[in-house]
Amino acid sequence: EAGVTQFPSHSVIEKGQTVTLRCDPISGHDNLYWYRRVMGKEIKFLLHFVKESKQDESGMPNNRFLAERTGGTYSTLKVQPAELEDSGVYFCASSRGPNTEAFFGQGTRLTVV
Amino acid sequence: LAKTTQPISMDSYEGQEVNITCSHNNIATNDYITWYQQFPSQGPRFIIQGYKTKVTNEVASLFIPADRKSSTLSLPRVSLSDTAVYYCPAGTGAGSYQLTFGKGTKLSVIP
Numbered sequence: 630e631a632g633v634t635q636f637p638s639h640s641v642i643e644k645g646q647t648v649t650l651r652c653d654p655i656s657g658h659d660n661l662y663w664y665r666r667v668m669g670k671e672i673k674f675l676l677h678f679v680k681e682s683k684q685d686e687s688g689m690p691n692n693r694f695l696a697e698r699t700g701g702t703y704s705t706l707k708v709q710p711a712e713l714e715d716s717g718v719y720f721c722a723s724s725r726g727p728n729t730e731a732f733f734g735q736g737t738r739l740t741v742v
Numbered sequence: 743l744a745k746t747t748q749p750i751s752m753d754s755y756e757g758q759e760v761n762i763t764c765s766h767n768n769i770a771t772n773d774y775i776t777w778y779q780q781f782p783s784q785g786p787r788f789i790i791q792g793y794k795t796k797v798t799n800e801v802a803s804l805f806i807p808a809d810r811k812s813s814t815l816s817l818p819r820v821s822l823s824d825t826a827v828y829y830c831p832a833g834t835g836a837g838s839y840q841l842t843f844g845k846g847t848k849l850s851v852i853p
């Protein structure tokens with residue numbers, strides 16, 4: 630069974646540019662989550678999809694961040710425009726149910742210069 | 743917001759049993775207790791999950807007392823490859839898997 634796949638693995642962009650991160654969850658997992666760790670801090674929850682619906686987006690930092698999951702399969706997280714403080718590692722995870730184990734991807738390292 | 747407390751770091755010799763305890767005083771009634779392992783440049787990897795009493799799988803055991811305000815992850819006979827950061831993130835229950843990760847416990851296994 631393929632795991633959670635994220636790409637790119639690393640992205641370097643200039644401040645003000647737009648970046649789109651993609652996450653392919655494990656097939657059959659309705660629940661998809663985005664987390665991030667910025668500047669050596671703790672991993673923080675961003676949002677939770679159930680299929681294509683946003684179940685909880687309380688962790689999204691501001692309106693420069695837009696997450697989508699059209700069709701309930703893969704998800705994208707767009708940052709527009711990117712700021713220096715957005716640098717960090719963005720993790721995606723998926724699970725079959727809300728209280729079943731969540732599998733994390735390798736993460737996308739975002740560097741904004 | 744639910745929060746957990748763990749030791750910052752631990753050292754252990756190869757072949758020993760390692761027990762890492764996590765305090766989760768504000769755990770909600772319907773929260774599960776979950777432990778993750780993370781290696782550098784990788785995402786957290788699920789180890790074990792439980793609700794109460796004891797759970798055992800092929801890599802670890804999880805001990806949860808009756809009051810559920812703490813849990814202990816037990817790794818039998820650790821090897822060098824078990825060197826990693828271990829997390830016991832707090833959940834929010836209510837059908838949401840919003841995990842709150844703390845700083846984790848950095849386990850160093852020494853030959």
